[in-house]
Amino acid sequence: MSVFINTKTRLIVQGITGRDGSFHAEQMKAYGTKVVGGVTPGKGGTKVAGIPVFNTVEEAVAKTRANASVIYVPPSFAIDAIYEAVNAGIKTIVCITEGIPANDMMKVYPYVKEHGARLVGPNCPGLISPGECKVGIMPGTIVKKGNVGVVSRSGTLTYEAIWALTMEGMGQTTCIGIGGDQVIGTNFIDCLEAFQADRSTKAIVMIGEIGGSDEEEAAAYIKKNVTKPVVAFIAGQTAPPGKRMGHAGAIISGGTGTAAEKIAALNKVGIPVAFSPTEIPQLMKELLKKSKKPKAAVKKTTTRKKPAAKKTVRKKTTAKKKTTVKKIGNKARTLKKAARKKKTTTRRK
Amino acid sequence: MKIHEYQAKEVFAGAGIPVPGGEVATTPTEAFEIAQRFNTPVMVKSQVHVGGRGKAGGIKYAENAEAAKVLAQKILGMDIKGLEVKKVLVTVAEDIISESYVGIILDRATKKPVIMVSPAGGVDIEEVAAKTPEKIHKLYVDPVLGLKPFQARNLAYKLYRDIGQVRKAADIIMKLYGVFWSTDASLVEINPLITNTAGEVLALDAKINIDDNGLYRQPVIEAMRDLDAEDPYEVEAREGDLSFVKLDGNIGCIVNGAGLAMATMDLVKRYGGEPANFLDIGGSSNPQKVVTAMNIILSDPKVRAILINIFGGITRCDDVANGIVAAFKQLNPTVPVVVRLTGTNEKEAYRILKSVNLPSADTLDDVVKKAIELAGVE
Structure with a gap:
C-alpha cells in the first residue's frame, strides 16, 4: 500500500x-x-x-x-x-x-x-512508493519497501533521511517531496491525512525547514487527528533572518518562521525532533517501542521523552521560543512580515 | 530582490500613485543642487537595503539647500547596519496631517495576497500589530477575481473620514494592488501614506520586494538591481548560479540542495563550530560550480576549514570530484578540505579525488565533526 x-x-x-x-x-x-x-x-x-x-x-x-x-x-x-x-x-x-x-x-x-x-x-523532487511507482527525480536506489511514510519540503535532505531509515531496515510506504516554494499544491497536512488513512503506513517522518508556518499547523493537526507515531526534523536553525536560503519558501521574515519556533510547536504536541537526519531512525525506534504499550498512550503522551543526551539543548530552544510564539500569534505573524524593518521619519516644514 | 525607496517611488509614480517630488544624489553637491531646484525644505534619505534608517540617523530634515548639502555630506558614507550609504534621496518635505499604513504581501497559508491597512502609520507596524491589533485591517483578495473598487473603498474608509480622501486612498490601494502583480512583488508597502495640509494623499515612503522567481519577466526591475548595495560574494555566487548566503563562522560549507545545506550548517553549530556560509551548488553537476564555490569561500579570511557534503541523486559525485580537483589546481587552498560524497558514482568520485588526497568521511555527522577537528576549533 x-x-x-x-x-x-x-x-x-x-x-x-x-x-x-x-x-x-x-x-x-x-x-x-x-x-x-x-x-x-x-x-x-x-x-x-x-x-x-x-x-x-x-x-x-x-x-x-x-x-x-x-x-x-x-x-x-x-x-x-x-x-x-x-x-x-x-x-x-x-x-x-x-x-x-x-x-x-x-x-x-x-x-x-x-x-x-x-x-x-x-x-519538488516528486514522490516514490518503493517497489510500486516513482514519479519525479528521487533516486530509486535509496528507498526500501516498508511502513514509514516520509513527507518533506526538501530534496537531498529527504534522501539523507530516507537513506538513514533504509540503512536501519526501516522501509517506506511512500516518500513525498512537497516542495520548497511559498505556494505549493500539497502541504504537510494533506500528506499527514493520507498517511493516517493508509493502513500500511505505521509511522511518519516529517521534514520541515524555516519559513512560513506549515510545520506549526501540521503540529496542531497531528495533535487532533494523527494517532500514528511521528518523528520530525527541521532544517535551518542557523539560518539568518531575512535571507532566502536557496528555496524560495525558506526565509525567516519579520522574526517569524524560525526553526526554534517550529521545533517548539512540534515538541509541544509530543513530536520528537531529531538534531540530525541520521538520528531519525533512532527516535522512531524509541517511539515505536512506546506505542506498543497501551494503545491510547500514543495519543496522550504529550511529553514523550527525548534521549537524555539531547535533552538540554532542546529544552533551551523550547523555553526560549515559547514566549515568542505567544507574543506574536498567528495574525500578527503575517503583519510582521509586511512590516519588515520599515521606518521613516518625517518632519514638518 | 530588494530595490531602493527611490526606485520603488519611480514604479509607484509610473502606476499613478502620487509621491512627493525627489531625486537621487551621490554627492553633497548634487544634493545641494536638487534641493535648490525644489526651493523648499527637503528630507535627505539614505538609500540602503535595510530598515530602521531613520533610527540610525540616515533620514534628516533640511531647511534649505545649504543644510541639505551638509546633511548629505554626513549621511553619504555612513554605515547603517553594516551597509555603506552610497546614495541619498533628496525629497520635498511635506506638511503632514495624518500618517497611515498600506501594505500587500503574499499570505502563504491562504495562498492569497493580503492587503493590510492601518490608520496608525508612520511607526513600526510590527509594534502596532503586537500592541493594538484592532488598528490593523486585513483583506484577503481572491487572486483570480482580483481587487474590486468597493473592496478598496472599504479599506480606505478605515483610514479617512473625508470622502475625497477616501476616494484618493481607494484609488491608491487599487493601483498598489496593480503594482503587486505587475512587478511580481512579494511585498509592496507604503509607510506612511500621508495627508498633507493641501488635502493631498501621498506615498511618503515606498517599499517593493520582488519574488526572485518572477525576475525573468521583469527586465525593468532587474535593471534596478544595485550591485553596489549587495554583498559582492553573493553577487558572484548568483552569477555562477549558486545559492549563497554569507555568515560569520569559520567552517565553509559546500552542499547540494538547500535543505541539506541548512541541515549541514545546523550540525556544524551543534558539534561546536560556526558555519561560515550557506551554499547550495544546486542539482546540476557542472564541475565549474565547485570551483566558483571554493573561490568564494576561500576569499573569506575567517574560514579555517571547508567541508563538502554531497548526496548524489541527479548530482553526480564524479562531476563534483572533478570540480574539486580543478579547484585545487586553480586555487591551491591553504585551509583543510574534507569531503563526503555519497550516492551516484561515488566510487568513481573517490578514485578521481586520489590525486588531491583529501580527508573524507562516510556520513553527514562525521564530515562535520572532521571539518571542525581540522579547523582546530576548541
Whole structure:
C-alpha cells in the first residue's frame, strides 16, 4: 500500500523531450513506473525511450488512459502545463520545475482545487512508493519497501533521511517531496491525512525547514487527528533572518518562521525532533517501542521523552521560543512580515 | 530582490500613485543642487537595503539647500547596519496631517495576497500589530477575481473620514494592488501614506520586494538591481548560479540542495563550530560550480576549514570530484578540505579525488565533526 501513487498510476511526462524530461522518463520507466506517454507540443508521433510522445495532454489521456502527470518544463511554461493537465482531467499532477513565480501559483491553485485534482510541488523532487511507482527525480536506489511514510519540503535532505531509515531496515510506504516554494499544491497536512488513512503506513517522518508556518499547523493537526507515531526534523536553525536560503519558501521574515519556533510547536504536541537526519531512525525506534504499550498512550503522551543526551539543548530552544510564539500569534505573524524593518521619519516644514 | 525607496517611488509614480517630488544624489553637491531646484525644505534619505534608517540617523530634515548639502555630506558614507550609504534621496518635505499604513504581501497559508491597512502609520507596524491589533485591517483578495473598487473603498474608509480622501486612498490601494502583480512583488508597502495640509494623499515612503522567481519577466526591475548595495560574494555566487548566503563562522560549507545545506550548517553549530556560509551548488553537476564555490569561500579570511557534503541523486559525485580537483589546481587552498560524497558514482568520485588526497568521511555527522577537528576549533 501507499499514498497518492501506486501500481495503478499511469503516468505521462510533460516536457518529455527536454534534457531533464527525457532522462527522468527513462529512469522512472526503469524503476517500474507505468510511463504511458509524454507530451511536447510539436513533437507528437515521436518516441523517447520507447515512450510515445503526443502534442497535447488531452490527446495523451485519450490514447493512453493516463491518470497522472509529471511536469519537467521550464518555469515560464510550467503554469500552462499545470492548467493543461487539469483541463485534460488528470487528477494527480507533480510539478518538478523550480522557479515558478509565486503570483502564478496563487492563480493556478484554485483552478486545481476546483477540479478536484492534486498538485504536488512545484520545486519538488516528486514522490516514490518503493517497489510500486516513482514519479519525479528521487533516486530509486535509496528507498526500501516498508511502513514509514516520509513527507518533506526538501530534496537531498529527504534522501539523507530516507537513506538513514533504509540503512536501519526501516522501509517506506511512500516518500513525498512537497516542495520548497511559498505556494505549493500539497502541504504537510494533506500528506499527514493520507498517511493516517493508509493502513500500511505505521509511522511518519516529517521534514520541515524555516519559513512560513506549515510545520506549526501540521503540529496542531497531528495533535487532533494523527494517532500514528511521528518523528520530525527541521532544517535551518542557523539560518539568518531575512535571507532566502536557496528555496524560495525558506526565509525567516519579520522574526517569524524560525526553526526554534517550529521545533517548539512540534515538541509541544509530543513530536520528537531529531538534531540530525541520521538520528531519525533512532527516535522512531524509541517511539515505536512506546506505542506498543497501551494503545491510547500514543495519543496522550504529550511529553514523550527525548534521549537524555539531547535533552538540554532542546529544552533551551523550547523555553526560549515559547514566549515568542505567544507574543506574536498567528495574525500578527503575517503583519510582521509586511512590516519588515520599515521606518521613516518625517518632519514638518 | 530588494530595490531602493527611490526606485520603488519611480514604479509607484509610473502606476499613478502620487509621491512627493525627489531625486537621487551621490554627492553633497548634487544634493545641494536638487534641493535648490525644489526651493523648499527637503528630507535627505539614505538609500540602503535595510530598515530602521531613520533610527540610525540616515533620514534628516533640511531647511534649505545649504543644510541639505551638509546633511548629505554626513549621511553619504555612513554605515547603517553594516551597509555603506552610497546614495541619498533628496525629497520635498511635506506638511503632514495624518500618517497611515498600506501594505500587500503574499499570505502563504491562504495562498492569497493580503492587503493590510492601518490608520496608525508612520511607526513600526510590527509594534502596532503586537500592541493594538484592532488598528490593523486585513483583506484577503481572491487572486483570480482580483481587487474590486468597493473592496478598496472599504479599506480606505478605515483610514479617512473625508470622502475625497477616501476616494484618493481607494484609488491608491487599487493601483498598489496593480503594482503587486505587475512587478511580481512579494511585498509592496507604503509607510506612511500621508495627508498633507493641501488635502493631498501621498506615498511618503515606498517599499517593493520582488519574488526572485518572477525576475525573468521583469527586465525593468532587474535593471534596478544595485550591485553596489549587495554583498559582492553573493553577487558572484548568483552569477555562477549558486545559492549563497554569507555568515560569520569559520567552517565553509559546500552542499547540494538547500535543505541539506541548512541541515549541514545546523550540525556544524551543534558539534561546536560556526558555519561560515550557506551554499547550495544546486542539482546540476557542472564541475565549474565547485570551483566558483571554493573561490568564494576561500576569499573569506575567517574560514579555517571547508567541508563538502554531497548526496548524489541527479548530482553526480564524479562531476563534483572533478570540480574539486580543478579547484585545487586553480586555487591551491591553504585551509583543510574534507569531503563526503555519497550516492551516484561515488566510487568513481573517490578514485578521481586520489590525486588531491583529501580527508573524507562516510556520513553527514562525521564530515562535520572532521571539518571542525581540522579547523582546530576548541
